[in-house]
Amino acid sequence: MAENKKLRTPIVCVMGHVDHGKTSLLDKIRGTAVVAGEAGAITQHIGATEVPIDIIVNKCGQPQLINKFIVPGLLFIDTPGHHAFTSLRSRGGALADLAIVIVDINEGFMPQTIESLQILKRFKTPFVVAANKIDRIPGWRTNPEKPFAESFKNQSENVQQLIDTRIYELVGELYKLGFNSERYDRVTDFQKNVGIVPISAATGEGVADILMILLGLAQKFLESNLRFDANNPGTGTVLEIKEEKGLGTTIDVILYDGTLKKGDTIVVGSLGNPIITKVRALLKPRPLTEIQTEEKFKSVNEVTAAIGVKIAAPSLEKALAGTAVRVAGSDNADEIAKEIKTELEQVTLPTGSTGVAIKADTIGSLEALVNELTKEEIPIRKAGVGDISHRDIVEVAAIEDPYYSVIIGFNVSMLPDAREKIQSSEIKVFMGNIIYRLIDDYKDWVKKQKE
Ligand code: GDP
Ligand code: MG
Secondary structure (H helix, E strand, O other): OHHHHOEOOOEEEEEEOOOOOHHHHHHHHHHHHHHHHHOOOOEEEOOEEEEEHHHHHHHOOOHHHHHOOOOOEEEEEOOOOOOHHHHOEEOOEEOOOEEEEEEEOOOOOOHHHHHHHHHHHHHOOOEEEEEEOHHHOOOOOOOOOOOHHHHHHOOOHHHHHHHHHHHHHHHHHHHHOOOOEEEHHHOOOOOOOEEEEEOOOOOOOOHHHHHHHHHHHHHHHOHHHHEOOOOOEOEEEEEEEEEEOOOEEEEEEEEEEOEEEOOOEEEEOEOOOOEEEEOOEEEEEOOHHHOOOOOOEEEEOEEEOOEEEEEEOOOOOOEOOOOEEEEEOOOOHHHHHHHHHHHHHHHHOOOOOOOEEEEEOOHHHHHHHHHHHHHOOOOEEEEEEOOEOHHHHHHHHOOOOHHHOEEEEEOOOEOHHHHHHHOOOOOEEEEEOOHHHHHHHHHHHHHHHHO
16 A cells, blocks of 8 residues: 555745745755755755655654655745746646745735735645744844744743734734634644744744644645656646756756656647657756766756756747646647647637736746736736737737726836837836736726726
8 A cells, every 4th residue: 555655745835025034944944954964865956955854854853753754855946936836837726735935023924925825825725834033033042943842942931922922913914814824833723724833044943843844734735636656747847948058948847747758759838839849868956065077967867756857958949937848658749739838828818809918927927917817807808928018019009998008017027119119108007026916006097097
């Protein structure tokens, strides 16, 4: 039976407002494992870091738990940005199995915190809240790398109270967004309550607790999602397109199912027709011990999910981040290409003959924007990836309905010739990096126009 229980490594995404500590937490998770003298065990991937289960349970001082968990570890996506989550798409949803929402305990919720939570709610992704920067709480006595409970015991009553007050405020904010939550050590049922873990990404306090809760969530809620078969054709998502010296255009991919081999035919999403090409090389980062070597990457013959890998192959120039990569068999590449194209068209094709025009920086963020606008019953005439161009302006200028003579741009800028053109037009442009703000601004504007 044990064989059937093979689960792949859950993929974890770190989300939250800028400067609240996403990068620091990832650095800490990596650094901690290295400091623990287990540098060999932690695996650096392209675009991700894998922390094996034994490091996590040891770090938590509970090595006996190693047999309790059946996931092999956790794979943290290394592109922390508040769009990483939506940009990492998989068929029918988000790529990440789990998330950490990080919030500065001294600042509380900010727009991107709220946006992150709304996204997680829509995708029903299990997550934990990291209340970061507890070391900045006045009077905090630092206990580097210790679990939260241990460090908390060493604090004065004042500090303990202050922490609880702050957590209570977070509980209130979460409640407003439809989540019941509690300090994690008071949560009895993680299915009903979100755990809030006070941490310091700077000192490492509470970081072990976060890892442990993520393991628990994976085990409890994801078992069926994580079951996988290495014999399946490899399936992944394009994280980034990168030019590499001597390799040409490469794609960094997170593989979340099956196996990918050198020489495989793959189909990769693109704005036009999907690309059908052959894997020339599969590349992994060199281990730290080989850092002196000239070449940054090490070539391997095959990789199995979940893993981050760089693919070198011809014709990848037009690959699109956030789209699918799938291994094709001897005769089904065209069929897969058609499927990938249809998936993309569900996001980019106009939903109505009239409506607003939208632009976003990635296919994933465009999808998020389409979803939110649809929920608000705001029709979309045209949806595209990229900065606002001269052509966008010309097209929108031809729309007669003033409420739809509008461009909503999410996380994009306006190209200079578009800027010039817009001065001589009646078009209204909304630009920003928070979806719900953009939508509120548009709705407010429409309301004003109607008055
Ligand atoms: P990101 O924008 O969410 O990736 O945030 P960063 O990880 O870049 O952190 C923003 C700033 O906060 C940096 O100057 C960090 O050194 C600092 N910072 C992050 N976590 C902590 C923490 O736990 N304690 C303290 N004192 N500073 C922190
Ligand atoms: Mg950062």
